Amino acid sequence: MIGAELSSLKTVQYKGYEICMGSVYKDGEPLFHYYVPLGMNDGGVEQGKRIIDQIGQEETE
Numbered sequence: 001m002i003g004a005e006l007s008s009l010k011t012v013q014y015k016g017y018e019i020c021m022g023s024v025y026k027d028g029e030p031l032f033h034y035y036v037p038l039g040m041n042d043g044g045v046e047q048g049k050r051i052i053d054q055i056g057q058e059e060t061e
Helices: 002-007 043-061
Strands: 012-014 017-020 023-026 028-031
Touching: 012 043, 017 028, 017 043, 023 043
Parallel strands: none
Antiparallel strands: 012 017, 017 023, 023 028
């Protein structure tokens, strides 16, 4: 059931990661799950990009 729900979400590729509303994946494994306030439309994708950018900064420090 969960897989069917995930497949209906829009997935965005960004810097080698996949973002869908509420989750960030790398190589098919979930890295982060987060909550998106209702009514933000694409805010979940923007939040995912911020998380990925933060991961990148931590790796280069």
